[in-house]
Amino acid sequence: MRMVTMRKRLRDLYLELLARHGHQRWWPADTKYEVVVGAILTQNTSWKNVERAIACLKASGRLLPHAILDMQTQELETLIRSSGYYRQKAERLKLASEKWLELRRSRLGTNDLRKQWLSVRGIGRETADTILLYALERPVFVIDAYTRLFCSHHSLFEAREYDAYKCFFESNLPSSVPLFKEYHALIVEWAKANKNRQKEAGHRARNTGH
DNA sequence: CACCAGGAATGTA
DNA sequence: TACATTCATGGT
Numbered sequence: 729m730r731m732v733t734m735r736k737r738l739r740d741l742y743l744e745l746l747a748r749h750g751h752q753r754w755w756p757a758d759t760k761y762e763v764v765v766g767a768i769l770t771q772n773t774s775w776k777n778v779e780r781a782i783a784c785l786k787a788s789g790r791l792l793p794h795a796i797l798d799m800q801t802q803e804l805e806t807l808i809r810s811s812g813y814y815r816q817k818a819e820r821l822k823l824a825s826e827k828w829l830e831l832r833r834s835r836l837g838t839n840d841l842r843k844q845w846l847s848v849r850g851i852g853r854e855t856a857d858t859i860l861l862y863a864l865e866r867p868v869f870v871i872d873a874y875t876r877l878f879c880s881h882h883s884l885f886e887a888r889e890y891d892a893y894k895c896f897f898e899s900n901l902p903s904s905v906p907l908f909k910e911y912h913a914l915i916v917e918w919a920k921a922n923k924n925r926q927k928e929a930g931h932r933a934r935n936t937g938h
Numbered sequence: 939c940a941c942c943a944g945g946a947a948t949g950t951a
Numbered sequence: 952t953a954c955a956t957t958c959a960t961g962g963t
Binding site for chain 1: 961
Binding site for chain 2: 755
């Protein structure tokens with residue numbers, strides 16, 4: 729398929745998703761730093777559980793990089809317990825907070841910034857790109873399991889490597905932060921709606937089947 | 939009871 | 952490079 733065709737296809741799919749599901753308002757957070765915290769807490773974890781943890785952090789008045797760094801590890805673990813993997817994530821939050829403060833006044837380009845975040849233990853490609861896009865406003869397309877499913881379902885692209893998918897979207901879409909934010913959020917919404925539909929279909933098959 | 943959720947690190951071959 | 956295992960809570 730020609731490049732031009734793929735670009736139009738990606739654009740049309742975006743407009744379809746937007747018309748069907750509406751503006752998603754991602755990432756839900758009061759501050760940029762809260763985006764970083766949420767990005768780590770939601771690793772392989774439902775957002776519902778993350779919301780509780782973030783609420784606990786807010787209630788304690790310590791949803792700030794210095795406060796996280798000064799806190800006893802065990803205390804931090806207790807606050808974020810509901811998000812699961814709380815030992816790993818407590819450590820990751822501290823390392824990420826250090827990096828956040830370190831890069832606070834830097835003027836690095838997007839690529840160098842990405843390398844900086846990827847060098848933090850506990851921050852992989854998806855989490856790094858989530859931070860870059862939703863907290864640092866960089867035009868980076870976030871890839872997750874849903875994005876791969878979306879590509880496969882619509883016969884858009886097939887690959888194994890994360891960066892291959894990232895390159896596919898970034899080279900076939902205009903480099904726009906609002907667009908990248910919305911598209912990724914819409915793909916997640918599409919996947920969830922898709923899943924609900926399958927669940928409903930299963931119920932109907934059971935009811936009419938017997 | 940099993941399975942999954944807005945992943946990443948580590949070890950093995 | 953390609954898989955398997957581990958980490959842990961809460962919902963279905």
